[in-house]
Amino acid sequence: MTPPNALTLLNTRPSHQALALNDLLQQHGFQVLNCPALSIVSVPLPPSALDEWTQFDKVFFISQNAVNHLIEQWQSLKGRKTFFDVHQAAYAIGQATFKAMRLQHWPVQPMMPGKAFITESLLERPELQDLSAQNCLIIKGEAGREDLASGLRQAGANVTEWVLYKRQPMPLCVEPWQAFEKAKHPVILATSLSSIEALQQALSRLKNGQAWLVLQTLIVFSDRIKTQLQYKGWRGSIYVVAEQSNQGILSAMKQIQQELSA
Numbered sequence: 001m002t003p004p005n006a007l008t009l010l011n012t013r014p015s016h017q018a019l020a021l022n023d024l025l026q027q028h029g030f031q032v033l034n035c036p037a038l039s040i041v042s043v044p045l046p047p048s049a050l051d052e053w054t055q056f057d058k059v060f061f062i063s064q065n066a067v068n069h070l071i072e073q074w075q076s077l078k079g080r081k082t083f084f085d086v087h088q089a090a091y092a093i094g095q096a097t098f099k100a101m102r103l104q105h106w107p108v109q110p111m112m113p114g115k116a117f118i119t120e121s122l123l124e125r126p127e128l129q130d131l132s133a134q135n136c137l138i139i140k141g142e143a144g145r146e147d148l149a150s151g152l153r154q155a156g157a158n159v160t161e162w163v164l165y166k167r168q169p170m171p172l173c174v175e176p177w178q179a180f181e182k183a184k185h186p187v188i189l190a191t192s193l194s195s196i197e198a199l200q201q202a203l204s205r206l207k208n209g210q211a212w213l214v215l216q217t218l219i220v221f222s223d224r225i226k227t228q229l230q231y232k233g234w235r236g237s238i239y240v241v242a243e244q245s246n247q248g249i250l251s252a253m254k255q256i257q258q259e260l261s262a
Helices: 019-027 049-055 064-078 095-103 147-154 174-181 193-202 209-213 223-231 246-261
Strands: 008-011 031-034 038-042 058-061 089-092 135-141 158-169 186-190 217-220 238-240
Touching: 008 019, 008 174, 019 031, 019 246, 031 174, 038 064, 038 193, 049 064, 058 064, 064 095, 064 135, 064 158, 089 095, 135 147, 147 158, 158 193, 186 193, 186 246, 193 209, 193 223, 217 223, 217 246, 223 238, 238 246
Parallel strands: 008 031, 008 186, 058 089, 058 135, 135 158, 186 217, 217 238
Antiparallel strands: 038 158
16 A cells, blocks of 8 residues: 555656556555656668668667667668677666666676766776777767767767657646646656656646646756756756666655655
């Protein structure tokens, strides 16, 4: 039974990425409402792109979606699984990305001890300080930050970017949102700035929806997102996960629950 004072999380992740987190949180006594703010749509690569694959020395994956969409498109274009040549190294942004790559037995490099799976930490790696004459590939979604590409170019690399997916705003999930407004302890999950912006857009036609939203407690995936939202006027408490994973979200939920109970 869910405790009467349990937190209620509005899970704004795309539907296909929400189930594992929902199960984990419910096992620990939290309530969860699905309200995907974005949908993920595939962006096709030209058939010639994968023929150029082996020219890249280092391949960087921005997200778990980047991993999954490469697998799908490679299978579609090549009729077989993705492979890495012996000279190629792979890198992950985000722990979920790292785990997805490990499951494929790709040559993904572990993060340095004491470092998070974020762009800033990745660019500190010793082997990425001098990339003269090296070809680097970034596999990503449409738009997003350019920090990784800029950092690699500053180190001397030739950088290519493959955009394999894009995010599209979803209409408001009316019934889950109405239930969320009535929750005793509402908490919102925003794994990206675009997800919370899409939710704000969806609430634009709902009276007082946006005004109420910015007063709520929020869990985000980076200090950058927290800083930008505070700059834009977010008034509720914002918690940054210690690691970008379901376990990191669970830990943040437990922290909020403990603070409410103190």
